[in-house]
Amino acid sequence: MPEPFLSLTAIAAPLEMSNVDTDQILPARYLRRPRDERYATYAFHDLRFTPEGAKRDDFILNRAPFDRAGILVAQRNFGVGSSREAAVYALLAIGVRAVVAESFGDIFFSNALKNGLVPVRLPEAVCAGLRATLAATPGAEITVDLQAETLTTPDGATHRFTIPPFNRDCLVRGLDEIGLTLTLLPEIEVFEAARAPTRV
Template identity: 45%
Template sequence: MDAFTTLTAVAAPMPMQNIDTDKIIPARFLKTIKRSGLGVHLFDPLRFDKDGNEKPDFILNQEPFRKAEVIIAHENFGCGSSREHAPWALLDFGIRCIIAPDFADIFYNNSFKNGILPIRLPRAVCDQLIDDTKLGGNARVTIDLARQVVIRPNGEEIGFEIDPFRKHLLLNGLDDIGQTLQHGTQIDGYEAERRQTQPWLPTTIA
């Protein structure tokens, strides 16, 4: 997955609580195991009417937020079912960071595994960041993961907490497979030794 180091981007305000995974990506779009192509269905019930036309009042259908890479929301973002398609859809749309007071646990964990940085900040701070988005095209927020700060358009820096191991994985672009491949030399050595000492064991799984 792509590393997350520093991101400066337009932030889209979504001052709503309990944005669940069925709003993020409705169940009828879960027929694929591919991670690409889901962005067009992101927030489908909020973005489109029953005829597939854009709802002009939804924030991601407005400029400059069509190209937002950050979402700022209220409590319990990502609640509902545990579908991993939710972070897949967000990432495919272009979202790399979500800022909210708190997140549903499974969604929070899935976000890290897919290269999305979920940041917990107090509700009052989220509301300040949402207010900043009124600057429109100038509503660009910077997230510096190494320094663990969110930088408002006015230059104010806001610190956030993150688990050190998860921070390491994001900074280095390591998902579960990437972590395993870091030990490729040791794995190859083990397999070579096993072939010598236990040649009767199969080398592949049927």
């Protein structure tokens, strides 16, 4: 199950790319790989590494201090493309717990909510200004407060965002769909015990 997400203050990296698709986040050839200690190397693999395996210095997440980012601030349409849940796993594997963007691919947005990654939608101008601030002040932190549904920028400005209440509750409690079902186990067991004598 995902770690509970209440509030996160972390280094944020500006990702000056729009229409980042799930194949860029996790190339298809890694979809069958186990979620072990190597998984972090698959995230943005073809953007982070050359065909020979060397790190690309021009990719933001390869440069300190952005290589320790827990939050990404992207452009519009982040996570478009195929419905691969593993794209979310890849981001989590490199320590990213929230992505801020003007818009997201619908399936990615849903997969993020189900797996402990918080997708924060903010207006284009806010995202652009935030990326500019982060680029100018490497290592600057922002805070994503899920309970209050606010994002606080490095200069202290606060912006509201919304997450569907059901998903917000699951994220705060650290529950995926299976975990949520298991919280109802006592009621399920009572129901099954009462139903047992009626079975043929």
